[in-house]
Amino acid sequence: MQRGPTPLLWTIFSAGGTLAAFLYPVHLFLTGLAFPLDWLQPPSHEFALRLLSHPLVRLYFFALISLPLFHWAHRFRYTLYDGLSLKHLTVPIVVFTYGSALAGSLAAAYLLWRLP
């Protein structure tokens, strides 16, 4: 019998991992390499703002930031346990990982909400 929030966290971990697997390579390629290295022309500020202001695109970016942050939280928590043998620090690790993911999600919601 599973108890507590573990099944829910596992579902969010999966959703964030799937989203990141499909979408992060292309986004990171464009923002991090193709635009700065002038392989492709970055969108103008006007176009970027118009695109990002669309309600569906705001929702998309919220999911794009929030779910993978929780994916990181869940996976990195176990990386710290196993990789660095920190199982005895469960409480601070859980607070740090899920707390950071929550803070990042709230920041994303706030920034996307107050876009012009």
Place this chain on the structure above:
Amino acid sequence: MSAAAPYTRHHPRWYRRRVSVWWWLESWRYTRFVLRELTSLAVAFFALLALWKVYAIGAGPAAYARFLAWMQSPVFLLLNAVAFLFVVYHSVTWFNLAPRAMAVRIGGKRVPDWVIQAGNYAAWAAVTAFALWVLQRG
């Protein structure tokens, strides 16, 4: 190994060999596993980059230009390149494990692993092409 291990007279102290923090360098299989687990750091890195970009776009043309200039700095180019490799590794390991995470059955028969994997890769290619197309219209 915890100092507060609950043992009693009838439940003696566990014997546990101390494991080095570098246990994963002993074999390539372990190294690959740890590299896969570390992809989460690249995922978090890009999530924060996206957050920064959203902030910059909302803050106006000057902030957006500063963001683009930061991306051209050597430090970020290096970080982005490393993170890109890890993110692609995340995608590949994720799609390869998909059939084990989700056994799909059609008409009582289990869909072969390679079909699920090929479906994932095809969807990945389609999503990537679509994203490139959208952003090139600006």
